[in-house]
Amino acid sequence: MRVFSTMPQWLIFGVISFASLLALFVFNSFLNGLIAVSIVAFGAFLLAVYLHDGAWWRWIHLAFMPLVVFFLQFDISPNWYLLILVLSWLIFGKVMVSRVPLYLSNQKALFQLAESIPHGVQFLDVGAGTGKVLRYLAAARADLSLSGVEHASIPWLWGKLRLPASVRWLHKDYQTIDFANYDCIYAFLSPVVMSDIWSQVRSQMRPGSLFISNTFVVPGVAxxxxxxxxxxxxxxxxxxRM
Ligand SMILES: C[S@@+](CC[C@H](N)C(=O)[O-])C[C@H]1O[C@@H](n2cnc3c(N)ncnc32)[C@H](O)[C@@H]1O
Known part of the structure:
Protein backbone atom coordinates (compact mmCIF):
# COMPACT_ATOMS: atom_id res chain seq x y z
CA MET A 1 0.00 0.00 0.00
CA ARG A 2 2.96 2.32 0.67
CA VAL A 3 3.74 2.70 -3.02
CA PHE A 4 0.22 4.02 -3.69
CA SER A 5 0.54 6.84 -1.14
CA THR A 6 3.16 8.47 -3.38
CA MET A 7 1.37 7.79 -6.68
CA PRO A 8 -0.57 10.52 -8.49
CA GLN A 9 -4.32 10.00 -8.35
CA TRP A 10 -4.71 9.68 -12.14
CA LEU A 11 -2.24 6.79 -12.10
CA ILE A 12 -4.15 5.07 -9.30
CA PHE A 13 -7.29 5.53 -11.40
CA GLY A 14 -5.53 3.86 -14.35
CA VAL A 15 -4.28 0.96 -12.21
CA ILE A 16 -7.72 0.25 -10.73
CA SER A 17 -9.44 0.53 -14.13
CA PHE A 18 -6.92 -1.80 -15.74
CA ALA A 19 -7.29 -4.30 -12.88
CA SER A 20 -11.09 -4.07 -13.29
CA LEU A 21 -10.85 -4.87 -17.00
CA LEU A 22 -8.69 -7.90 -16.30
CA ALA A 23 -11.01 -9.09 -13.52
CA LEU A 24 -14.04 -8.64 -15.78
CA PHE A 25 -12.37 -10.70 -18.48
CA VAL A 26 -11.71 -13.51 -15.97
CA PHE A 27 -15.07 -13.45 -14.14
CA ASN A 28 -17.03 -13.19 -17.38
CA SER A 29 -15.67 -16.54 -18.51
CA PHE A 30 -17.46 -18.48 -15.74
CA LEU A 31 -20.10 -16.15 -14.27
CA ASN A 32 -23.29 -14.52 -15.53
CA GLY A 33 -22.36 -11.14 -17.13
CA LEU A 34 -24.40 -9.04 -14.70
CA ILE A 35 -22.89 -10.76 -11.66
CA ALA A 36 -19.38 -10.40 -13.10
CA VAL A 37 -19.81 -6.64 -13.66
CA SER A 38 -21.29 -6.17 -10.17
CA ILE A 39 -18.40 -7.98 -8.47
CA VAL A 40 -15.83 -6.03 -10.46
CA ALA A 41 -17.53 -2.67 -9.75
CA PHE A 42 -17.71 -3.39 -6.03
CA GLY A 43 -14.06 -4.50 -5.99
CA ALA A 44 -13.04 -1.26 -7.74
CA PHE A 45 -15.09 0.69 -5.19
CA LEU A 46 -13.25 -0.98 -2.29
CA LEU A 47 -9.85 -0.42 -3.88
CA ALA A 48 -10.72 3.26 -4.39
CA VAL A 49 -11.68 3.60 -0.71
CA TYR A 50 -8.20 2.43 0.28
CA LEU A 51 -6.05 3.90 -2.47
CA HIS A 52 -7.53 7.26 -3.52
CA ASP A 53 -7.46 10.44 -1.45
CA GLY A 54 -10.90 11.83 -2.33
CA ALA A 55 -14.28 10.21 -1.67
CA TRP A 56 -15.54 10.99 -5.18
CA TRP A 57 -13.11 8.50 -6.71
CA ARG A 58 -14.93 5.52 -5.16
CA TRP A 59 -18.21 6.54 -6.81
CA ILE A 60 -16.47 7.04 -10.14
CA HIS A 61 -15.02 3.53 -9.91
CA LEU A 62 -18.33 2.04 -8.80
CA ALA A 63 -20.06 3.48 -11.87
CA PHE A 64 -17.26 3.33 -14.45
CA MET A 65 -17.18 -0.32 -15.53
CA PRO A 66 -20.98 -0.88 -15.39
CA LEU A 67 -21.45 2.23 -17.55
CA VAL A 68 -18.87 1.13 -20.11
CA VAL A 69 -20.47 -2.32 -20.37
CA PHE A 70 -23.97 -0.84 -20.41
CA PHE A 71 -23.31 1.63 -23.22
CA LEU A 72 -21.54 -0.98 -25.32
CA GLN A 73 -24.85 -2.86 -25.54
CA PHE A 74 -26.44 -0.11 -27.64
CA ASP A 75 -25.86 1.48 -30.97
CA ILE A 76 -25.52 4.99 -29.56
CA SER A 77 -25.18 7.95 -31.88
CA PRO A 78 -21.84 9.76 -31.57
CA ASN A 79 -23.87 12.98 -31.03
CA TRP A 80 -24.55 11.87 -27.46
CA TYR A 81 -20.88 11.61 -26.75
CA LEU A 82 -20.53 15.08 -28.28
CA LEU A 83 -23.22 16.39 -25.93
CA ILE A 84 -21.33 14.98 -22.95
CA LEU A 85 -18.22 16.69 -24.23
CA VAL A 86 -20.04 20.03 -24.42
CA LEU A 87 -21.38 19.59 -20.89
CA SER A 88 -17.87 18.90 -19.67
CA TRP A 89 -16.80 22.07 -21.38
CA LEU A 90 -19.49 24.00 -19.47
CA ILE A 91 -18.01 22.76 -16.23
CA PHE A 92 -14.33 23.02 -17.06
CA GLY A 93 -14.41 25.34 -20.11
CA LYS A 94 -13.04 28.37 -18.28
CA VAL A 95 -9.81 26.51 -17.88
CA MET A 96 -8.96 27.60 -21.43
CA VAL A 97 -8.95 31.20 -20.26
CA SER A 98 -7.89 30.98 -16.64
CA ARG A 99 -5.52 28.03 -17.08
CA VAL A 100 -6.69 26.91 -13.64
CA PRO A 101 -8.50 23.54 -13.65
CA LEU A 102 -11.04 22.44 -11.06
CA TYR A 103 -9.63 20.20 -8.37
CA LEU A 104 -10.28 20.44 -4.67
CA SER A 105 -8.18 20.85 -1.55
CA ASN A 106 -7.71 17.54 0.25
CA GLN A 107 -8.46 16.78 3.91
CA LYS A 108 -4.86 17.37 5.01
CA ALA A 109 -4.85 20.81 3.42
CA LEU A 110 -8.21 21.67 4.99
CA PHE A 111 -7.04 20.60 8.43
CA GLN A 112 -3.79 22.60 8.26
CA LEU A 113 -5.58 25.58 6.76
CA ALA A 114 -8.10 25.67 9.60
CA GLU A 115 -5.16 25.59 12.05
CA SER A 116 -3.36 28.45 10.27
CA ILE A 117 -6.05 31.12 9.92
CA PRO A 118 -5.93 33.78 12.67
CA HIS A 119 -8.93 34.14 14.99
CA GLY A 120 -12.01 36.06 13.88
CA VAL A 121 -10.77 37.30 10.50
CA GLN A 122 -12.39 37.99 7.13
CA PHE A 123 -11.39 35.01 4.99
CA LEU A 124 -11.58 34.71 1.18
CA ASP A 125 -11.06 31.62 -0.99
CA VAL A 126 -10.06 32.86 -4.46
CA GLY A 127 -11.14 30.35 -7.10
CA ALA A 128 -13.34 28.58 -4.59
CA GLY A 129 -14.50 25.72 -6.86
CA THR A 130 -17.52 24.01 -5.34
CA GLY A 131 -17.03 25.68 -1.97
CA LYS A 132 -15.44 22.67 -0.27
CA VAL A 133 -12.96 24.80 1.70
CA LEU A 134 -15.68 27.13 2.92
CA ARG A 135 -17.96 24.28 3.95
CA TYR A 136 -15.17 22.79 6.02
CA LEU A 137 -14.28 26.11 7.62
CA ALA A 138 -17.93 26.94 8.32
CA ALA A 139 -18.07 23.77 10.43
CA ALA A 140 -14.58 23.94 11.96
CA ARG A 141 -14.10 27.68 12.52
CA ALA A 142 -17.30 29.44 13.56
CA ASP A 143 -15.26 32.57 14.44
CA LEU A 144 -14.47 33.38 10.78
CA SER A 145 -16.34 35.57 8.29
CA LEU A 146 -16.22 33.46 5.15
CA SER A 147 -16.30 34.49 1.49
CA GLY A 148 -15.55 32.69 -1.74
CA VAL A 149 -15.31 33.72 -5.37
CA GLU A 150 -15.66 31.35 -8.33
CA HIS A 151 -16.15 32.23 -12.00
CA ALA A 152 -17.15 28.83 -13.46
CA SER A 153 -20.95 28.58 -13.44
CA ILE A 154 -21.62 24.95 -12.63
CA PRO A 155 -19.18 24.63 -9.68
CA TRP A 156 -20.49 27.96 -8.37
CA LEU A 157 -24.10 26.75 -8.63
CA TRP A 158 -23.18 23.55 -6.81
CA GLY A 159 -21.63 25.60 -4.02
CA LYS A 160 -24.67 27.88 -3.90
CA LEU A 161 -26.88 24.87 -3.20
CA ARG A 162 -24.68 23.44 -0.47
CA LEU A 163 -23.06 26.33 1.41
CA PRO A 164 -24.59 27.81 4.56
CA ALA A 165 -26.28 31.19 4.02
CA SER A 166 -23.67 32.86 6.26
CA VAL A 167 -21.00 32.38 3.54
CA ARG A 168 -20.66 35.19 0.96
CA TRP A 169 -20.56 33.25 -2.28
CA LEU A 170 -19.59 35.37 -5.28
CA HIS A 171 -19.93 34.43 -8.93
CA LYS A 172 -17.22 36.49 -10.59
CA ASP A 173 -13.56 36.77 -11.50
CA TYR A 174 -11.32 37.21 -8.46
CA GLN A 175 -9.38 39.86 -10.35
CA THR A 176 -12.40 42.14 -9.89
CA ILE A 177 -12.37 41.68 -6.09
CA ASP A 178 -10.62 44.15 -3.79
CA PHE A 179 -8.30 42.05 -1.63
CA ALA A 180 -8.07 44.93 0.88
CA ASN A 181 -11.41 43.77 2.32
CA TYR A 182 -9.91 40.52 3.62
CA ASP A 183 -7.45 39.61 6.38
CA CYS A 184 -6.65 36.15 5.07
CA ILE A 185 -6.78 34.95 1.46
CA TYR A 186 -6.41 31.34 0.37
CA ALA A 187 -5.53 30.31 -3.20
CA PHE A 188 -5.27 26.84 -4.73
CA LEU A 189 -4.87 27.76 -8.37
CA SER A 190 -2.03 26.82 -10.72
CA PRO A 191 1.62 27.77 -11.26
CA VAL A 192 0.79 29.91 -14.29
CA VAL A 193 -1.23 32.53 -12.39
CA MET A 194 0.95 32.89 -9.30
CA SER A 195 2.93 35.92 -10.50
CA ASP A 196 -0.26 37.77 -11.44
CA ILE A 197 -2.09 37.03 -8.21
CA TRP A 198 0.99 38.02 -6.23
CA SER A 199 0.89 41.47 -7.92
CA GLN A 200 -2.73 41.80 -6.83
CA VAL A 201 -1.89 40.60 -3.31
CA ARG A 202 1.00 43.07 -2.95
CA SER A 203 -0.95 46.01 -4.27
CA GLN A 204 -4.20 45.39 -2.36
CA MET A 205 -3.71 43.37 0.84
CA ARG A 206 -3.28 45.39 4.04
CA PRO A 207 -0.23 45.20 6.34
CA GLY A 208 -0.69 42.41 8.88
CA SER A 209 -2.88 40.31 6.56
CA LEU A 210 -2.05 36.80 5.41
CA PHE A 211 -1.86 35.19 1.96
CA ILE A 212 -1.85 31.37 1.79
CA SER A 213 -1.16 29.35 -1.36
CA ASN A 214 -1.78 25.63 -1.50
CA THR A 215 1.31 24.05 -3.11
CA PHE A 216 2.03 26.68 -5.79
CA VAL A 217 4.98 28.97 -5.18
CA VAL A 218 5.28 32.62 -6.12
CA PRO A 219 8.30 32.74 -8.44
CA GLY A 220 11.20 34.52 -6.73
CA VAL A 221 9.35 35.27 -3.47
CA ALA A 222 10.15 33.02 -0.50
CA ARG A 241 2.53 37.81 5.93
CA MET A 242 2.08 41.27 4.49
C1 LIG B 1 -7.98 24.23 -8.16
S1 LIG B 1 -9.60 24.81 -7.95
C2 LIG B 1 -9.60 25.11 -6.21
C3 LIG B 1 -10.96 25.01 -5.57
C4 LIG B 1 -11.00 25.34 -4.08
N1 LIG B 1 -10.34 26.58 -3.78
C5 LIG B 1 -10.35 24.26 -3.27
O1 LIG B 1 -9.22 24.47 -2.80
O2 LIG B 1 -10.96 23.19 -3.08
C6 LIG B 1 -9.43 26.41 -8.68
C7 LIG B 1 -10.75 27.07 -9.05
O3 LIG B 1 -10.46 28.43 -9.38
C8 LIG B 1 -11.38 28.85 -10.37
N2 LIG B 1 -10.82 30.04 -11.00
C9 LIG B 1 -9.75 30.10 -11.80
N3 LIG B 1 -9.50 31.36 -12.18
C10 LIG B 1 -10.47 32.13 -11.59
C11 LIG B 1 -10.75 33.52 -11.60
N4 LIG B 1 -9.99 34.37 -12.29
N5 LIG B 1 -11.79 33.98 -10.88
C12 LIG B 1 -12.57 33.10 -10.16
N6 LIG B 1 -12.36 31.77 -10.14
C13 LIG B 1 -11.31 31.29 -10.83
C14 LIG B 1 -11.49 27.64 -11.27
O4 LIG B 1 -12.71 27.69 -12.02
C15 LIG B 1 -11.46 26.49 -10.25
O5 LIG B 1 -12.76 26.13 -9.87
Whole structure:
Protein backbone atom coordinates (compact mmCIF):
# COMPACT_ATOMS: atom_id res chain seq x y z
CA MET A 1 0.00 0.00 0.00
CA ARG A 2 2.96 2.32 0.67
CA VAL A 3 3.74 2.70 -3.02
CA PHE A 4 0.22 4.02 -3.69
CA SER A 5 0.54 6.84 -1.14
CA THR A 6 3.16 8.47 -3.38
CA MET A 7 1.37 7.79 -6.68
CA PRO A 8 -0.57 10.52 -8.49
CA GLN A 9 -4.32 10.00 -8.35
CA TRP A 10 -4.71 9.68 -12.14
CA LEU A 11 -2.24 6.79 -12.10
CA ILE A 12 -4.15 5.07 -9.30
CA PHE A 13 -7.29 5.53 -11.40
CA GLY A 14 -5.53 3.86 -14.35
CA VAL A 15 -4.28 0.96 -12.21
CA ILE A 16 -7.72 0.25 -10.73
CA SER A 17 -9.44 0.53 -14.13
CA PHE A 18 -6.92 -1.80 -15.74
CA ALA A 19 -7.29 -4.30 -12.88
CA SER A 20 -11.09 -4.07 -13.29
CA LEU A 21 -10.85 -4.87 -17.00
CA LEU A 22 -8.69 -7.90 -16.30
CA ALA A 23 -11.01 -9.09 -13.52
CA LEU A 24 -14.04 -8.64 -15.78
CA PHE A 25 -12.37 -10.70 -18.48
CA VAL A 26 -11.71 -13.51 -15.97
CA PHE A 27 -15.07 -13.45 -14.14
CA ASN A 28 -17.03 -13.19 -17.38
CA SER A 29 -15.67 -16.54 -18.51
CA PHE A 30 -17.46 -18.48 -15.74
CA LEU A 31 -20.10 -16.15 -14.27
CA ASN A 32 -23.29 -14.52 -15.53
CA GLY A 33 -22.36 -11.14 -17.13
CA LEU A 34 -24.40 -9.04 -14.70
CA ILE A 35 -22.89 -10.76 -11.66
CA ALA A 36 -19.38 -10.40 -13.10
CA VAL A 37 -19.81 -6.64 -13.66
CA SER A 38 -21.29 -6.17 -10.17
CA ILE A 39 -18.40 -7.98 -8.47
CA VAL A 40 -15.83 -6.03 -10.46
CA ALA A 41 -17.53 -2.67 -9.75
CA PHE A 42 -17.71 -3.39 -6.03
CA GLY A 43 -14.06 -4.50 -5.99
CA ALA A 44 -13.04 -1.26 -7.74
CA PHE A 45 -15.09 0.69 -5.19
CA LEU A 46 -13.25 -0.98 -2.29
CA LEU A 47 -9.85 -0.42 -3.88
CA ALA A 48 -10.72 3.26 -4.39
CA VAL A 49 -11.68 3.60 -0.71
CA TYR A 50 -8.20 2.43 0.28
CA LEU A 51 -6.05 3.90 -2.47
CA HIS A 52 -7.53 7.26 -3.52
CA ASP A 53 -7.46 10.44 -1.45
CA GLY A 54 -10.90 11.83 -2.33
CA ALA A 55 -14.28 10.21 -1.67
CA TRP A 56 -15.54 10.99 -5.18
CA TRP A 57 -13.11 8.50 -6.71
CA ARG A 58 -14.93 5.52 -5.16
CA TRP A 59 -18.21 6.54 -6.81
CA ILE A 60 -16.47 7.04 -10.14
CA HIS A 61 -15.02 3.53 -9.91
CA LEU A 62 -18.33 2.04 -8.80
CA ALA A 63 -20.06 3.48 -11.87
CA PHE A 64 -17.26 3.33 -14.45
CA MET A 65 -17.18 -0.32 -15.53
CA PRO A 66 -20.98 -0.88 -15.39
CA LEU A 67 -21.45 2.23 -17.55
CA VAL A 68 -18.87 1.13 -20.11
CA VAL A 69 -20.47 -2.32 -20.37
CA PHE A 70 -23.97 -0.84 -20.41
CA PHE A 71 -23.31 1.63 -23.22
CA LEU A 72 -21.54 -0.98 -25.32
CA GLN A 73 -24.85 -2.86 -25.54
CA PHE A 74 -26.44 -0.11 -27.64
CA ASP A 75 -25.86 1.48 -30.97
CA ILE A 76 -25.52 4.99 -29.56
CA SER A 77 -25.18 7.95 -31.88
CA PRO A 78 -21.84 9.76 -31.57
CA ASN A 79 -23.87 12.98 -31.03
CA TRP A 80 -24.55 11.87 -27.46
CA TYR A 81 -20.88 11.61 -26.75
CA LEU A 82 -20.53 15.08 -28.28
CA LEU A 83 -23.22 16.39 -25.93
CA ILE A 84 -21.33 14.98 -22.95
CA LEU A 85 -18.22 16.69 -24.23
CA VAL A 86 -20.04 20.03 -24.42
CA LEU A 87 -21.38 19.59 -20.89
CA SER A 88 -17.87 18.90 -19.67
CA TRP A 89 -16.80 22.07 -21.38
CA LEU A 90 -19.49 24.00 -19.47
CA ILE A 91 -18.01 22.76 -16.23
CA PHE A 92 -14.33 23.02 -17.06
CA GLY A 93 -14.41 25.34 -20.11
CA LYS A 94 -13.04 28.37 -18.28
CA VAL A 95 -9.81 26.51 -17.88
CA MET A 96 -8.96 27.60 -21.43
CA VAL A 97 -8.95 31.20 -20.26
CA SER A 98 -7.89 30.98 -16.64
CA ARG A 99 -5.52 28.03 -17.08
CA VAL A 100 -6.69 26.91 -13.64
CA PRO A 101 -8.50 23.54 -13.65
CA LEU A 102 -11.04 22.44 -11.06
CA TYR A 103 -9.63 20.20 -8.37
CA LEU A 104 -10.28 20.44 -4.67
CA SER A 105 -8.18 20.85 -1.55
CA ASN A 106 -7.71 17.54 0.25
CA GLN A 107 -8.46 16.78 3.91
CA LYS A 108 -4.86 17.37 5.01
CA ALA A 109 -4.85 20.81 3.42
CA LEU A 110 -8.21 21.67 4.99
CA PHE A 111 -7.04 20.60 8.43
CA GLN A 112 -3.79 22.60 8.26
CA LEU A 113 -5.58 25.58 6.76
CA ALA A 114 -8.10 25.67 9.60
CA GLU A 115 -5.16 25.59 12.05
CA SER A 116 -3.36 28.45 10.27
CA ILE A 117 -6.05 31.12 9.92
CA PRO A 118 -5.93 33.78 12.67
CA HIS A 119 -8.93 34.14 14.99
CA GLY A 120 -12.01 36.06 13.88
CA VAL A 121 -10.77 37.30 10.50
CA GLN A 122 -12.39 37.99 7.13
CA PHE A 123 -11.39 35.01 4.99
CA LEU A 124 -11.58 34.71 1.18
CA ASP A 125 -11.06 31.62 -0.99
CA VAL A 126 -10.06 32.86 -4.46
CA GLY A 127 -11.14 30.35 -7.10
CA ALA A 128 -13.34 28.58 -4.59
CA GLY A 129 -14.50 25.72 -6.86
CA THR A 130 -17.52 24.01 -5.34
CA GLY A 131 -17.03 25.68 -1.97
CA LYS A 132 -15.44 22.67 -0.27
CA VAL A 133 -12.96 24.80 1.70
CA LEU A 134 -15.68 27.13 2.92
CA ARG A 135 -17.96 24.28 3.95
CA TYR A 136 -15.17 22.79 6.02
CA LEU A 137 -14.28 26.11 7.62
CA ALA A 138 -17.93 26.94 8.32
CA ALA A 139 -18.07 23.77 10.43
CA ALA A 140 -14.58 23.94 11.96
CA ARG A 141 -14.10 27.68 12.52
CA ALA A 142 -17.30 29.44 13.56
CA ASP A 143 -15.26 32.57 14.44
CA LEU A 144 -14.47 33.38 10.78
CA SER A 145 -16.34 35.57 8.29
CA LEU A 146 -16.22 33.46 5.15
CA SER A 147 -16.30 34.49 1.49
CA GLY A 148 -15.55 32.69 -1.74
CA VAL A 149 -15.31 33.72 -5.37
CA GLU A 150 -15.66 31.35 -8.33
CA HIS A 151 -16.15 32.23 -12.00
CA ALA A 152 -17.15 28.83 -13.46
CA SER A 153 -20.95 28.58 -13.44
CA ILE A 154 -21.62 24.95 -12.63
CA PRO A 155 -19.18 24.63 -9.68
CA TRP A 156 -20.49 27.96 -8.37
CA LEU A 157 -24.10 26.75 -8.63
CA TRP A 158 -23.18 23.55 -6.81
CA GLY A 159 -21.63 25.60 -4.02
CA LYS A 160 -24.67 27.88 -3.90
CA LEU A 161 -26.88 24.87 -3.20
CA ARG A 162 -24.68 23.44 -0.47
CA LEU A 163 -23.06 26.33 1.41
CA PRO A 164 -24.59 27.81 4.56
CA ALA A 165 -26.28 31.19 4.02
CA SER A 166 -23.67 32.86 6.26
CA VAL A 167 -21.00 32.38 3.54
CA ARG A 168 -20.66 35.19 0.96
CA TRP A 169 -20.56 33.25 -2.28
CA LEU A 170 -19.59 35.37 -5.28
CA HIS A 171 -19.93 34.43 -8.93
CA LYS A 172 -17.22 36.49 -10.59
CA ASP A 173 -13.56 36.77 -11.50
CA TYR A 174 -11.32 37.21 -8.46
CA GLN A 175 -9.38 39.86 -10.35
CA THR A 176 -12.40 42.14 -9.89
CA ILE A 177 -12.37 41.68 -6.09
CA ASP A 178 -10.62 44.15 -3.79
CA PHE A 179 -8.30 42.05 -1.63
CA ALA A 180 -8.07 44.93 0.88
CA ASN A 181 -11.41 43.77 2.32
CA TYR A 182 -9.91 40.52 3.62
CA ASP A 183 -7.45 39.61 6.38
CA CYS A 184 -6.65 36.15 5.07
CA ILE A 185 -6.78 34.95 1.46
CA TYR A 186 -6.41 31.34 0.37
CA ALA A 187 -5.53 30.31 -3.20
CA PHE A 188 -5.27 26.84 -4.73
CA LEU A 189 -4.87 27.76 -8.37
CA SER A 190 -2.03 26.82 -10.72
CA PRO A 191 1.62 27.77 -11.26
CA VAL A 192 0.79 29.91 -14.29
CA VAL A 193 -1.23 32.53 -12.39
CA MET A 194 0.95 32.89 -9.30
CA SER A 195 2.93 35.92 -10.50
CA ASP A 196 -0.26 37.77 -11.44
CA ILE A 197 -2.09 37.03 -8.21
CA TRP A 198 0.99 38.02 -6.23
CA SER A 199 0.89 41.47 -7.92
CA GLN A 200 -2.73 41.80 -6.83
CA VAL A 201 -1.89 40.60 -3.31
CA ARG A 202 1.00 43.07 -2.95
CA SER A 203 -0.95 46.01 -4.27
CA GLN A 204 -4.20 45.39 -2.36
CA MET A 205 -3.71 43.37 0.84
CA ARG A 206 -3.28 45.39 4.04
CA PRO A 207 -0.23 45.20 6.34
CA GLY A 208 -0.69 42.41 8.88
CA SER A 209 -2.88 40.31 6.56
CA LEU A 210 -2.05 36.80 5.41
CA PHE A 211 -1.86 35.19 1.96
CA ILE A 212 -1.85 31.37 1.79
CA SER A 213 -1.16 29.35 -1.36
CA ASN A 214 -1.78 25.63 -1.50
CA THR A 215 1.31 24.05 -3.11
CA PHE A 216 2.03 26.68 -5.79
CA VAL A 217 4.98 28.97 -5.18
CA VAL A 218 5.28 32.62 -6.12
CA PRO A 219 8.30 32.74 -8.44
CA GLY A 220 11.20 34.52 -6.73
CA VAL A 221 9.35 35.27 -3.47
CA ALA A 222 10.15 33.02 -0.50
CA UNK A 223 7.20 32.37 1.83
CA UNK A 224 7.41 33.30 5.53
CA UNK A 225 6.26 29.83 6.53
CA UNK A 226 5.84 26.43 4.87
CA UNK A 227 3.57 23.71 6.24
CA UNK A 228 4.14 20.27 4.71
CA UNK A 229 0.94 18.32 4.04
CA UNK A 230 2.67 14.94 3.62
CA UNK A 231 0.28 13.85 0.89
CA UNK A 232 0.85 11.98 -2.40
CA UNK A 233 1.58 15.18 -4.33
CA UNK A 234 4.04 16.60 -1.79
CA UNK A 235 1.56 19.40 -1.16
CA UNK A 236 2.27 22.23 1.22
CA UNK A 237 0.71 25.41 2.49
CA UNK A 238 2.85 28.47 1.77
CA UNK A 239 2.19 31.50 3.98
CA UNK A 240 3.16 35.10 3.32
CA ARG A 241 2.53 37.81 5.93
CA MET A 242 2.08 41.27 4.49
C1 LIG B 1 -7.98 24.23 -8.16
S1 LIG B 1 -9.60 24.81 -7.95
C2 LIG B 1 -9.60 25.11 -6.21
C3 LIG B 1 -10.96 25.01 -5.57
C4 LIG B 1 -11.00 25.34 -4.08
N1 LIG B 1 -10.34 26.58 -3.78
C5 LIG B 1 -10.35 24.26 -3.27
O1 LIG B 1 -9.22 24.47 -2.80
O2 LIG B 1 -10.96 23.19 -3.08
C6 LIG B 1 -9.43 26.41 -8.68
C7 LIG B 1 -10.75 27.07 -9.05
O3 LIG B 1 -10.46 28.43 -9.38
C8 LIG B 1 -11.38 28.85 -10.37
N2 LIG B 1 -10.82 30.04 -11.00
C9 LIG B 1 -9.75 30.10 -11.80
N3 LIG B 1 -9.50 31.36 -12.18
C10 LIG B 1 -10.47 32.13 -11.59
C11 LIG B 1 -10.75 33.52 -11.60
N4 LIG B 1 -9.99 34.37 -12.29
N5 LIG B 1 -11.79 33.98 -10.88
C12 LIG B 1 -12.57 33.10 -10.16
N6 LIG B 1 -12.36 31.77 -10.14
C13 LIG B 1 -11.31 31.29 -10.83
C14 LIG B 1 -11.49 27.64 -11.27
O4 LIG B 1 -12.71 27.69 -12.02
C15 LIG B 1 -11.46 26.49 -10.25
O5 LIG B 1 -12.76 26.13 -9.87
Missing amino acids: PDQVIELNDWKSGKLLLW
